[in-house]
Amino acid sequence: MDQGTLPKAYEPAEIEKRWYSFWEEKKLFHADDKKTGKEYSIVIPPPNVTGSLHMGHALNNTMQDILVRYHRMNGYNTLWMPGTDHAGIATQNVVEKQLALEGLKREDLGREKFIERVWTWKAMSGGVIINQLRRLGCSCDWDRERFTMDEGLSRAVREVFVRLYEDGLIYKGDYIVNWCPRCHTALSDLEVEHEEASGNLWLIRYPIEDSDEYVVVATTRPETMLGDTAVAVNPEDDRYRHLIGKNAILPLVGRKLRIIGDPVVSMEFGTGALKVTPSHDMTDFELSIRHNLEHVTIMDYNGRINANGIHFAGMDRYECRKAIVAELQEKGYLESIQPYALGLGRCYRCKDVVEPLISQQWFVKVEPLAQAALKAVQKGHTRIIPENWTKVYYEWMNNIRDWCISRQIWWGHRIPAWTCQGCGEIIVAREDPTECPKCKSSTLVQETDVLDTWFSSALWPFSTMGWPDRTELLHTFYPTSCLVTGFDILFFWVARMMMMGIKFMGDVPFRDVYIHALVRDESGKKMSKSLGNVIDPLQVMDVYGTDAFRFTLSALAAQGRDIRLSESRIEGYRNFMNKVWNAARFALPHLETLSPEDTPADSGSLPLAERWILSRLHRTIQEVRSSIETYCFNDAAQSLYQFTWHEFCDWYIEESKISLSGENQERKQATAATMRYVLDALMMLLHPFIPFITEEIAAKIRPERTSIMRGPFPEFDPSRIDPEAERMMGILMGVVSSVRNIRSEMNIAPSRALPVLVFSFSEQERELLDKNRSMVETLAKVNEFRVIAPTQEMEPLRMAATAVVNEMRILVPLEGIVDPDAEIFRLSKELAKIEKELQSVSRKLSNEEFLAKANAAAVQKQKERHSELTAKLSGLGSGLEKMRSLKSS
RNA sequence: GGGCGGGUAGCUCAGCGGGAGAGCACCGGCCUUACAAGCCGGGGGUCACAGGUUCAAAUCCUGUUCCGCCUACCA
Numbered sequence: 001m002d003q004g005t006l007p008k009a010y011e012p013a014e015i016e017k018r019w020y021s022f023w024e025e026k027k028l029f030h031a032d033d034k035k036t037g038k039e040y041s042i043v044i045p046p047p048n049v050t051g052s053l054h055m056g057h058a059l060n061n062t063m064q065d066i067l068v069r070y071h072r073m074n075g076y077n078t079l080w081m082p083g084t085d086h087a088g089i090a091t092q093n094v095v096e097k098q099l100a101l102e103g104l105k106r107e108d109l110g111r112e113k114f115i116e117r118v119w120t121w122k123a124m125s126g127g128v129i130i131n132q133l134r135r136l137g138c139s140c141d142w143d144r145e146r147f148t149m150d151e152g153l154s155r156a157v158r159e160v161f162v163r164l165y166e167d168g169l170i171y172k173g174d175y176i177v178n179w180c181p182r183c184h185t186a187l188s189d190l191e192v193e194h195e196e197a198s199g200n201l202w203l204i205r206y207p208i209e210d211s212d213e214y215v216v217v218a219t220t221r222p223e224t225m226l227g228d229t230a231v232a233v234n235p236e237d238d239r240y241r242h243l244i245g246k247n248a249i250l251p252l253v254g255r256k257l258r259i260i261g262d263p264v265v266s267m268e269f270g271t272g273a274l275k276v277t278p279s280h281d282m283t284d285f286e287l288s289i290r291h292n293l294e295h296v297t298i299m300d301y302n303g304r305i306n307a308n309g310i311h312f313a314g315m316d317r318y319e320c321r322k323a324i325v326a327e328l329q330e331k332g333y334l335e336s337i338q339p340y341a342l343g344l345g346r347c348y349r350c351k352d353v354v355e356p357l358i359s360q361q362w363f364v365k366v367e368p369l370a371q372a373a374l375k376a377v378q379k380g381h382t383r384i385i386p387e388n389w390t391k392v393y394y395e396w397m398n399n400i401r402d403w404c405i406s407r408q409i410w411w412g413h414r415i416p417a418w419t420c421q422g423c424g425e426i427i428v429a430r431e432d433p434t435e436c437p438k439c440k441s442s443t444l445v446q447e448t449d450v451l452d453t454w455f456s457s458a459l460w461p462f463s464t465m466g467w468p469d470r471t472e473l474l475h476t477f478y479p480t481s482c483l484v485t486g487f488d489i490l491f492f493w494v495a496r497m498m499m500m501g502i503k504f505m506g507d508v509p510f511r512d513v514y515i516h517a518l519v520r521d522e523s524g525k526k527m528s529k530s531l532g533n534v535i536d537p538l539q540v541m542d543v544y545g546t547d548a549f550r551f552t553l554s555a556l557a558a559q560g561r562d563i564r565l566s567e568s569r570i571e572g573y574r575n576f577m578n579k580v581w582n583a584a585r586f587a588l589p590h591l592e593t594l595s596p597e598d599t600p601a602d603s604g605s606l607p608l609a610e611r612w613i614l615s616r617l618h619r620t621i622q623e624v625r626s627s628i629e630t631y632c633f634n635d636a637a638q639s640l641y642q643f644t645w646h647e648f649c650d651w652y653i654e655e656s657k658i659s660l661s662g663e664n665q666e667r668k669q670a671t672a673a674t675m676r677y678v679l680d681a682l683m684m685l686l687h688p689f690i691p692f693i694t695e696e697i698a699a700k701i702r703p704e705r706t707s708i709m710r711g712p713f714p715e716f717d718p719s720r721i722d723p724e725a726e727r728m729m730g731i732l733m734g735v736v737s738s739v740r741n742i743r744s745e746m747n748i749a750p751s752r753a754l755p756v757l758v759f760s761f762s763e764q765e766r767e768l769l770d771k772n773r774s775m776v777e778t779l780a781k782v783n784e785f786r787v788i789a790p791t792q793e794m795e796p797l798r799m800a801a802t803a804v805v806n807e808m809r810i811l812v813p814l815e816g817i818v819d820p821d822a823e824i825f826r827l828s829k830e831l832a833k834i835e836k837e838l839q840s841v842s843r844k845l846s847n848e849e850f851l852a853k854a855n856a857a858a859v860q861k862q863k864e865r866h867s868e869l870t871a872k873l874s875g876l877g878s879g880l881e882k883m884r885s886l887k888s889s
Numbered sequence: 890g891g892g893c894g895g896g897u898a899g900c901u902c903a904g905c906g907g908g909a910g911a912g913c914a915c916c917g918g919c920c921u922u923a924c925a926a927g928c929c930g931g932g933g934g935u936c937a938c939a940g941g942u943u944c945a946a947a948u949c950c951u952g953u954u955c956c957g958c959c960u961a962c963c964a
Contacts (some may be wrong), residue, residue: 009926188898264963270964282962392959398958560894569912581923653923654928750919826892847944849945850907852944
């Protein structure tokens with residue numbers, strides 16, 4: 001309670017550090033393995049070990065922390081499972097870059113040494129992002145931290161692979177895949193990023209065998225013609241129908257190409273004739289299966305032309321393109337070149353242009369898994385929030401293609417499959433086999449490929465809890481309560497967790513999936529290093545503090561809309577932290593006289609301001625609770641901001657100064673008790689959003705309490721809702737505001753006290769004003785406050801400014817203070833506004849249909865408005881008239 | 890090509906059937922001892938455009954247009 005030492009401005013750095021280590025030390029993040037019946041659990045979307053905290057992480061984890069802290073405060077046994085992802089390609093790339101600095105390639109080390117090197121790297125740098133999450137205030141159960149490559153999780157991966165294989169859901173074969181010539185690995189469809197690029201459409205003449213005719217094909221990749229094995233046209237196409245069944249001759253190469261008819265060929269595009277390159281194009285590959293076409297591979301894994309490429313062999317793909325075009329031109333095969341915007345596929349890791357290539361890969365047959373995952377959402381076992389994403393989810397699940405899970409890299413879970421050198425048998429096993437079960441040969445060669453990183457991530461909700469063992473943890477916390485994630489990994493990750501969870505746990509992995517927005521820069525662009533538009537969350541936290549940052553993210557996180565983050569917004573919420581801090585600085589010294597058990601009395605026996613603030617507080621409690629429970633974090637943040645600043649600080653604290661500095665001990669006590677109660681509740685309400693500052697203040701409010709992390713979160717108490725108090729405070733605040741307005745518009749110095757005269761028809765109102773006169777006097781700086789019934793003579797007031805509140809007429813005598821022109825101007829402006837409003841209300845009320853069809857409450861409301869506006873109009877109107885007549889006399 | 894989201898105050902965005910809101914910026918006045926990172930007051934918007942439904946539309950429906958994102962085998 002040493003308010004003297006509280007700095008004037010909130011200084012987050014030391015406080016954040018101190019509280020975080022306190023929480024960890026006291027094990028306050030710990031979840032109990034044992035089931036209590038009231039459980040809440042979230043598994044973190046594991047960030048890449050190579051990662052550094054970016055805005056996406058910050059948003060994602062702030063929301064999780066809000067949910068987790070909220071539930072923990074509400075008495076739930078709450079688990080937030082943390083960990084990191086081994087991020088195959090990304091991590092391998094990082095370490096390879098490091099090696100490159102030493103002039104080495106991974107091949108120079110060999111597989112084993114290289115992997116050792118990656119582990120060393122992980123030990124040194126893998127904890128960075130975890131500590132950054134701590135910095136953000138995340139209340140994860142750190143003792144349980146997992147890594148997708150650790151022993152337990154690797155066992156889960158292996159178990160899943162074997163079972164899927166045994167169930168016939170994993171197969172190996174030669175298929176066309178997306179190949180990254182830079183990373184030397186296959187990529188799944190999802191790992192290819194599509195972008196538009198400017199290129200050309202080359203039109204090439206293919207002569208028809210035994211004729212003078214030729215057919216013109218269109219291509220964006222002329223070099224692939226070396227691998228053509230057919231020409232396809234649409235069977236409906238009158239231009240080409242007669243050619244189907246004939247042969248074309250591949251220019252430069254001389255190979256005979258069958259001309260086939262297939263409906264995939266679009267008649268509108270290009271020339272309507274398609275060159276078919278089964279080994280280097282997805283569509284063509286499928287055509288080749290349908291029409292039983294030969295495969296000619298012309299490119300190697302480095303993107304260079306191989307021996308099938310006649311004299312182009314050895315060239316790089318782009319070099320070859322140039323050479324081919326030149327030769328086609330020279331020999332008269334090139335019909336024309338048209339500029340064309342084409343879709344380019346790039347590797348999501350290294351951004352190199354992906355080549356479709358045929359190679360031997362492992363696949364998961366996903367359709368049955370996807371159908372189950374789809375049904376689970378349809379049946380409501382998992383809710384997707386906001387709902388519109390369910391449609392996207394269905395769409396994808398229905399059009400899903402088999403998942404290529406093998407990657408030709410070294411860092412990852414090695415595929416548990418062996419080929420017997422003796423008989424060729426493929427062995428897939430949980431334990432490393434020593435001999436072939438078929439021919440007993442002991443020369444077994446393990447698959448060199450590793451699994452797609454997302455394969456292990458797909459198991460995350462149960463592998464982290466100890467599966468395949470039936471652990472108590474799984475029993476207690478699976479299915480998890482909620483998954484919080486961005487839509488960018490809906491397919492990569494969420495969909496696959498659904499499939500695997502249902503398959504291996506027999507239940508969905510989470511009850512809710514909350515999909516939040518993306519954080520973009522001010523102009524709406526995705527933040528990326530290459531664009532140079534990233535705002536670094538760590539820097540933001542350094543400058544403005546973690547709480548301010550978290551509150552900003554919460555306040556901006558409206559469902560279904562991306563966040564454009566601007567620094568001024570963060571600054572605004574930093575100011576809010578300061579406001580909270582100073583409210584506490586004000587309040588704390590006044591709470592010293594209270595005993596620990598003092599609480600506000602029942603609302604019936606409290607002074608008006610106390611009844612009012614308690615009523616407002618409980619409305620806020622209700623709003624915050626329901627907003628968090630519906631994932632409307634921005635609404636919760638807004639309610640809290642509004643209540644704290646514009647009700648508690650602007651009005652209640654200001655008003656409390658009167659009673660706190662007064663002589664009435666009982667009144668003083670009531671105010672202090674209420675203030676402590678409200679401030680304390682406010683810290684609890686704010687805690688999930690801004691955990692540090694609230695802990696610090698809460699500890700000063702009640703030093704006997706060690707932490708508010710375990711709650712209790714304030715309960716809504718309907719008996720505190722007091723519409724009458726709200727109405728009466730509304731009147732008083734209206735009077736104060738109108739006097740302040742007159743003062744400001746009339747250019748009267750704030751230091752100058754004013755006399756005020758109020759005419760009210762209502763005895764109850766007069767009593768209210770009379771009883772609370774000190775509030776008006778203090779807050780509006782009034783030195784003489786008279787409240788009278790309108791029957792009494794108003795004449796003594798020769799010149800006064802007029803305001804109307806709730807049918808009360810408020811007069812501020814201005815004689816000798818100010819130029820009447822100013823008042824005439826002010827009133828005219830105000831009257832114009834009211835007239836316009838009154839017009840629209842009158843129009844409604846004179847509309848028979850409105851009266852007949854609108855609901856009663858709406859009509860009643862308009863009637864009330866009408867009388868209020870009429871009173872205002874007449875009050876201000878007569879003020880204006882008087883001002884005018886005084887002026888002219 | 891298909892799908893989704895969005896166009897509301899100078900900027901960033903809430904609101905999504907009955908009186909146009911917030912933060913920042915702007916204008917005027919205040920160092921009123923919790924806070925100048927503050928206090929008090931103020932100005933500012935045919936809610937993209939056009940139709941329709943309704944007693945009533947920023948809010949619901951249809952169309953147009955512009956922007957963003959996702960997805961796709963038109964080479």
